[in-house]
Amino acid sequence: MSVQQDIIHRLQREILQLQGSRPPAPGQIDIALGPINAAFPNKTFPTGAIHEFICPAPVDEAATAGFTAGLISGLMQMGGICVWVSAGRKVYPPGLKTFGVAPDKVIFMDMRTEKEVLWVMEEALKYEGLAAVVGELRELGMTVSRRYQLEVEQSRVTGLVIRQQPRQLYPNAAVARWHVTHLPSMFGSPLSGSDLANTDMPGVGFPRWNIHLSRIRNGHPGSWEVGWQAGRFHFGIAETGIQKAVLGRQENPLRRQTG
Amino acid sequence: MGKRFLSLWFRRLTTDDVSIRRPALLHQPFVLALPDHGRMVITAASASAMEEGIHTGMAVADARVLVPTLEVLDDQVGLTAKLLRQLALWCIRYTPIVSIDAPDGLLLDISGCPHLWGGEKIYLHQIVHTLRKKGYDVRGAIADTVGAAWAIARYGRVSPIIQPGEHVNALLGLPPAALRIDPSIAGRLQKLGLDRIHRMAGMARQSLRTRFGNELLLRLDQAFGRADEIIESVVPVEIYIERLPCLEPICTAGGIEIALTRLLENLSSRMQQEGKGLRSAIFKGHRVDGQLIQAAIGTHRATHNIAHLFKLFEEKIPTLEPGLGIEVFTLEAPKVEDVGPSQTTIWEGAGGLLDKGLPELIDRVSNKMGADRVHRYTPAEHYWPERAITATGSLDEVALDRWSVTRPRPVYMLARPEPIEVTAPIPDYPPMLFRHRNRLYKIIRAEGPERIEQEWWIATGQHRDYYLVEDEGGVRYWIFRSGHYKGTGPHQWFLHGYFA
Numbered sequence: 021m022s023v024q025q026d027i028i029h030r031l032q033r034e035i036l037q038l039q040g041s042r043p044p045a046p047g048q049i050d051i052a053l054g055p056i057n058a059a060f061p062n063k064t065f066p067t068g069a070i071h072e073f074i075c076p077a078p079v080d081e082a083a084t085a086g087f088t089a090g091l092i093s094g095l096m097q098m099g100g101i102c103v104w105v106s107a108g109r110k111v112y113p114p115g116l117k118t119f120g121v122a123p124d125k126v127i128f129m130d131m132r133t134e135k136e137v138l139w140v141m142e143e144a145l146k147y148e149g150l151a152a153v154v155g156e157l158r159e160l161g162m163t164v165s166r167r168y169q170l171e172v173e174q175s176r177v178t179g180l181v182i183r184q185q186p187r188q189l190y191p192n193a194a195v196a197r198w199h200v201t202h203l204p205s206m207f208g209s210p211l212s213g214s215d216l217a218n219t220d221m222p223g224v225g226f227p228r229w230n231i232h233l234s235r236i237r238n239g240h241p242g243s244w245e246v247g248w249q250a251g252r253f254h255f256g257i258a259e260t261g262i263q264k265a266v267l268g269r270q271e272n273p274l275r276r277q278t279g
Numbered sequence: 280m281g282k283r284f285l286s287l288w289f290r291r292l293t294t295d296d297v298s299i300r301r302p303a304l305l306h307q308p309f310v311l312a313l314p315d316h317g318r319m320v321i322t323a324a325s326a327s328a329m330e331e332g333i334h335t336g337m338a339v340a341d342a343r344v345l346v347p348t349l350e351v352l353d354d355q356v357g358l359t360a361k362l363l364r365q366l367a368l369w370c371i372r373y374t375p376i377v378s379i380d381a382p383d384g385l386l387l388d389i390s391g392c393p394h395l396w397g398g399e400k401i402y403l404h405q406i407v408h409t410l411r412k413k414g415y416d417v418r419g420a421i422a423d424t425v426g427a428a429w430a431i432a433r434y435g436r437v438s439p440i441i442q443p444g445e446h447v448n449a450l451l452g453l454p455p456a457a458l459r460i461d462p463s464i465a466g467r468l469q470k471l472g473l474d475r476i477h478r479m480a481g482m483a484r485q486s487l488r489t490r491f492g493n494e495l496l497l498r499l500d501q502a503f504g505r506a507d508e509i510i511e512s513v514v515p516v517e518i519y520i521e522r523l524p525c526l527e528p529i530c531t532a533g534g535i536e537i538a539l540t541r542l543l544e545n546l547s548s549r550m551q552q553e554g555k556g557l558r559s560a561i562f563k564g565h566r567v568d569g570q571l572i573q574a575a576i577g578t579h580r581a582t583h584n585i586a587h588l589f590k591l592f593e594e595k596i597p598t599l600e601p602g603l604g605i606e607v608f609t610l611e612a613p614k615v616e617d618v619g620p621s622q623t624t625i626w627e628g629a630g631g632l633l634d635k636g637l638p639e640l641i642d643r644v645s646n647k648m649g650a651d652r653v654h655r656y657t658p659a660e661h662y663w664p665e666r667a668i669t670a671t672g673s674l675d676e677v678a679l680d681r682w683s684v685t686r687p688r689p690v691y692m693l694a695r696p697e698p699i700e701v702t703a704p705i706p707d708y709p710p711m712l713f714r715h716r717n718r719l720y721k722i723i724r725a726e727g728p729e730r731i732e733q734e735w736w737i738a739t740g741q742h743r744d745y746y747l748v749e750d751e752g753g754v755r756y757w758i759f760r761s762g763h764y765k766g767t768g769p770h771q772w773f774l775h776g777y778f779a
Binding site for chain 1: 653655691755
């Protein structure tokens with residue numbers, strides 16, 4: 021029995037490698053994603069892959085930018101550089117500092133059209149000296165995402181595509197599809213024993229999001245409540261399954277469709 | 280190797296130009312004239328008009344007596360200078376240093392150039408022959424000094440090429456006017472019987488100076504090579520420039536690429552030896568029809584990487600129109616900087632700002648999309664949000680000030696604050712509701728105000744009281760009231776950003 025299990029595990033690992041996902045090398049960057057890590061293949065955040073973040077409403081873009089910035093700060097912990105490609109950029113560099121990203125280590129490439137963003141993002145993904153490339157795009161089709169995926173398999177750069185108000189959610193070659201939405205801010209931390217959403221405190225607390233991983237290749241989709249405090253992610257009660265996702269704002273048909 | 284100079288003399292520059300443009304006038308006597316004190320005075324006469332005895336400075340009425348069919352055209356002020364400049368630029372294909380020798384000639388510093396054409400004789404013949412074929416009546420001469428070349432071009436009778444070291448002998452038999460001196464001095468010398476240079480070459484300098492002034496001695500010294508003479512090139516000489524003359528005109532993209540690669544190899548190996556790298560480069564092609572086509576690139580960090588530079592130029596090659604063909608290619612680097620010895624970053628893992636590939640990526644993007652597309656920011660010492668960052672063009676610039684995290688700053692900021700309608704319970708309390716673009720937002724939590732004053736030495740205006748507010752969905756906004764609470768008046772409140 022155990023021999024059979026071993027063989028199955030080995031074969032699974034081989035399949036993962038053939039699909040472009042490499043096992044974590046010793047000394048590889050580990051983003052402290054706590055319970056979310058369990059959802060990924062090999063139990064680590066897939067670096068050197070394309071992740072897409074779906075933002076149906078403009079306000080979700082801000083939440084997504086915050087969560088992405090948190091991820092980037094993990095990816096940049098070895099002193100890397102991040103490239104942020106966008107058309108009509110709204111990101112305010114000092115705001116990234118809150119999420120542990122030194123704004124002077126981010127190079128903003130401001131394009132005029134989405135087509136230019138596509139080209140620049142591909143060029144940036146080719147260059148292996150970057151820690152991460154963030155691209156703000158509306159659509160990410162199969163062809164483009166497959167090209168990007170092939171580039172990052174060579175260069176091991178992590179590509180994060182923030183999809184602003186996408187029209188259609190067609191299947192594509194991105195490794196993961198995330199949905200980030202705001203949650204009421206949190207006070208205190210689970211470590212100090214207080215509730216994350218303690219509402220008695222005055223003022224505005226630390227940012228908190230509902231992170232919904234609706235697609236992950238060779239992993240397990242799920243939903244989590246994640247907060248950001250004191251330079252790292254904090255996690256609420258892990259809720260697996262997809263039901264949690266529909267608890268967000270109901271008015272959006274796109275979210276219901278994916279949920 | 281000694282210096283060699285070539286002097287070109289255009290005997291009838293303006294009239295030649297007119298007959299090139301109007302071939303019908305080629306065999307007809309015509310003159311160019313300008314009004315002077317109420318009469319038309321001839322400023323230039325064509326070859327056939329000169330044969331009839333017409334000379335410059337004559338009144339048109341007098342000339343008409345000699346040749347009743349004389350064609351009189353209006354001269355343009357500044358035409359000579361314009362023509363000479365055009366011809367000088369055309370001559371760049373023979374040597375990088377070409378200077379205008381007003382009013383009727385060009386001076387070329389040809390040191391080290393003629394062997395590329397197979398010797399001075401062929402070189403001179405080619406220049407003069409090409410110009411004559413264009414229709415210019417031109418004479419040229421090559422000598423060791425500017426003065427000697429000038430004199431031989433205008434007064435020489437034996438050979439246009441004076442062998443190195445022979446210029447003194449060649450000058451001795453020429454009239455004093457060949458020394459580029461004032462005509463009045465030349466006339467006086469002539470009158471005194473000093474009708475050849477050798478007659479005064481041996482005279483005491485002191486007596487020449489007292490009788491004819493310093494100019495004569497200076498010109499004599501310059502012609503004999505005893506005093507230096509600096510000529511000023513029409514195109515400033517680039518220190519880092521490579522030239523590639525082609526045997527046959529190039530008109531294909533493949534040919535241009537080969538030329539570019541060869542020029543890059545030469546320039547790059549030279550810069551590598553000297554520890555330099557280029558920040559900007561211009562690739563020029565001199566076309567057969569006299570046009571100049573060019574493509575320019577810039578880099579973010581000094582580099583002499585051939586592959587990278589080629590890639591930058593590669594995208595511009597389709598924009599170069601070879602026309603009938605390109606004769607000479609040049610590659611110049613107007614902006615050159617020192618390159619430090621390249622370090623191998625062992626410990627820096629995924630590369631940093633000093634990584635070599637990063638400027639190459641930025642160069643590719645900014646050369647394709649435009650130079651103003653790539654931004655990097657360093658903190659500025661201002662509280663005013665729009666002024667808290669400065670864009671820096673250099674990757675080497677480090678953040679001197681630290682990014683402040685004491686006050687919350689939004690992740691998304693609107694380019695321009697958008698007016699909102701706000702309901703606040705009491706003045707100076709955080710708002711309860713706000714309306715933005717016809718949507719109502721109910722505020723659950725708020726923090727603030729954070730007052731940010733205008734910097735009066737930069738701009739005038741109201742201060743801002745910023746509030747961080749959160750609606751029931753947990754979306755966090757950055758809103759501010761401009762100025763003090765007034766109670767009345769529209770749009771004191773603005774939405775400025777979104778928090779993550």
